[in-house]
Amino acid sequence: MTAILGLNAFHADSAACVMVDGKLVAAAEEERFRRIKHWGGFPQHAIAYCLAEAGLTLSDIDHVALNRDPNANLVRKAAYVLRRRPSLSLLGQRLANRRQWRDTAELLAEAFPQSSFKGRIHNIEHHEAHLASAFLVSPFERAAVVSVDGFGDFSSAAWGTGEGGAISVQGRVHFPHSLGIFYEALTQYLGFEHYGDEYKVMGLAPYGQPTYRPALEKILKLKPDGRFELDLRYFNHARAGANYQIRDGVPSGGRLYSEALVDLLGPARAAGEALDQRHRDLARSVQAAYEDAFFNLLESVYRSSDSSALALAGGCAYNSVANGKIYERSPFVRCYVQSAAGDAGGAIGSALAVWHRLQPQAPRQAMEHAYWGPSFTQTEIDAAIDARRAEFERSGCTIETLSPDDMASRVARAIADGKVIGWFQGRMEWGPRALGNRSILADPRRTDMKDILNSKIKRRESFRPFAPSVLRHHVADWFETDDDVPFMMQVYRIRPERRAAIPAVTHVDGSGRLQTVTAATNPRYARLIEAFLQLTGVPMLLNTSFNENEPVVCRPEEAIDCFLRTNMDVLALGDTLVSR
Numbered sequence: 166m167t168a169i170l171g172l173n174a175f176h177a178d179s180a181a182c183v184m185v186d187g188k189l190v191a192a193a194e195e196e197r198f199r200r201i202k203h204w205g206g207f208p209q210h211a212i213a214y215c216l217a218e219a220g221l222t223l224s225d226i227d228h229v230a231l232n233r234d235p236n237a238n239l240v241r242k243a244a245y246v247l248r249r250r251p252s253l254s255l256l257g258q259r260l261a262n263r264r265q266w267r268d269t270a271e272l273l274a275e276a277f278p279q280s281s282f283k284g285r286i287h288n289i290e291h292h293e294a295h296l297a298s299a300f301l302v303s304p305f306e307r308a309a310v311v312s313v314d315g316f317g318d319f320s321s322a323a324w325g326t327g328e329g330g331a332i333s334v335q336g337r338v339h340f341p342h343s344l345g346i347f348y349e350a351l352t353q354y355l356g357f358e359h360y361g362d363e364y365k366v367m368g369l370a371p372y373g374q375p376t377y378r379p380a381l382e383k384i385l386k387l388k389p390d391g392r393f394e395l396d397l398r399y400f401n402h403a404r405a406g407a408n409y410q411i412r413d414g415v416p417s418g419g420r421l422y423s424e425a426l427v428d429l430l431g432p433a434r435a436a437g438e439a440l441d442q443r444h445r446d447l448a449r450s451v452q453a454a455y456e457d458a459f460f461n462l463l464e465s466v467y468r469s470s471d472s473s474a475l476a477l478a479g480g481c482a483y484n485s486v487a488n489g490k491i492y493e494r495s496p497f498v499r500c501y502v503q504s505a506a507g508d509a510g511g512a513i514g515s516a517l518a519v520w521h522r523l524q525p526q527a528p529r530q531a532m533e534h535a536y537w538g539p540s541f542t543q544t545e546i547d548a549a550i551d552a553r554r555a556e557f558e559r560s561g562c563t564i565e566t567l568s569p570d571d572m573a574s575r576v577a578r579a580i581a582d583g584k585v586i587g588w589f590q591g592r593m594e595w596g597p598r599a600l601g602n603r604s605i606l607a608d609p610r611r612t613d614m615k616d617i618l619n620s621k622i623k624r625r626e627s628f629r630p631f632a633p634s635v636l637r638h639h640v641a642d643w644f645e646t647d648d649d650v651p652f653m654m655q656v657y658r659i660r661p662e663r664r665a666a667i668p669a670v671t672h673v674d675g676s677g678r679l680q681t682v683t684a685a686t687n688p689r690y691a692r693l694i695e696a697f698l699q700l701t702g703v704p705m706l707l708n709t710s711f712n713e714n715e716p717v718v719c720r721p722e723e724a725i726d727c728f729l730r731t732n733m734d735v736l737a738l739g740d741t742l743v744s745r
Contacts, residue, residue: 171516177416180509181211191218192537206414232294232511289515291317298514299478300327302532309470314479315345330521341403350421356434370452371674373445391465482506489656504535504596504652534686538593577696584734599710601690614669621732633670639704
């Protein structure tokens, strides 16, 4: 037996996974245990869960794989320092981060003193881990592979070809040029200041027109070979580093855009300032500029790879709007995006890279679902309910135990009646999306459901859309693109004649960020959607994450907390149905 512990540590979305003989056993992000979004320190709790799920101790682990190699691109780093003379603060950030990674063995010993790690520690270059996380769990025997993000190991993008268990890297974009930094800087400029807020710009973009696209051509330049360059006058990161840091596990950073960008585009929006048409037009222009650069890269990668399949990773792979246009704007005809495409996924990528170095001819395991996190027995769920029974009674709740079939029919009826459901089942999802095990569910047919959800629970910006979970064999009837989208990573256009039937999940531009559901990968969730289909003729549900401005719930206690402090109507915990 060969056991590998994969880690993303000391960066946002720290995470861990355990693989045994090349098979994924468990994977989870640390934020779900710490209850702090994007937590970025050492993922001690995620490691502990993964070891327990695998029935292993640290002493049983043969290899630890880290999705960063401080020795990568050393020549380029040295040349940059000599040529650009970055600030002492930037150099200090890099050295401090490097020291953290060197202490991995010591941190493991401190976190797990009852067992000792006797294996080897492997540093896998950041983008090689991303590429591995995409291709080595994809359904493709051969594919083009692309990673695009902010930065990692002095690169912001890498691409190549995967075949069998091997990946050849054919090109890179190096620091300080980055599509991720471009999008993040403009996200800050638009007043969305928290780490990971780029999805808000993506949601706002359809409300505007790309009137600022010519101006953005000044700061993001495309090359004939697919690469891209930033005009560094408009950014702060190249010299000062924008003060990116992890403090008490929370990622933060300074302002990425310079005063030159303000001179070019006008005053930046302050956080909380009302959105006007100028902001909407800027968001649309930013998305358009990103897509032009992204597809310029994909066109070049296609020519060099000689494959019509694409595996995609990196933080920019969360741009589901661009992903949904891959078949329209590139020659690729098949695409796979792993459920944790960002830095958390590097835990899996680094572990897979080590495994296939050890066993080059080993078969690959395709990741068809994202359910790799903790699960809880009905006995554990009952104990959590009993501990809060007095609060349930004060809230006027009824508590019932139902069979799976009765649960599906009762919840489907409640959804059809306009109720909002907390749905907590099976193993927690791996990655940022709720995919039917830690979800809040509602009726996609109601024009007022978005407002209901925001008033009852979510309290988020009105321009952000909600997503549909749709039975896979009904996709072609409702969407213009018939494709597998198990991880909610692509936005496709809803058929015009169907949009009026599902207004709660139809964005202003007629699109929806769908999740395809099958009985093979999630039988209980598929049964629920089938029951809703039988009642309403609609083969989908509105699905949003089970949380209220916090990480997605992990344990039944957190689901109960969320239910009791919000105006959620129904809570389905395993076989237990709680109704207000």
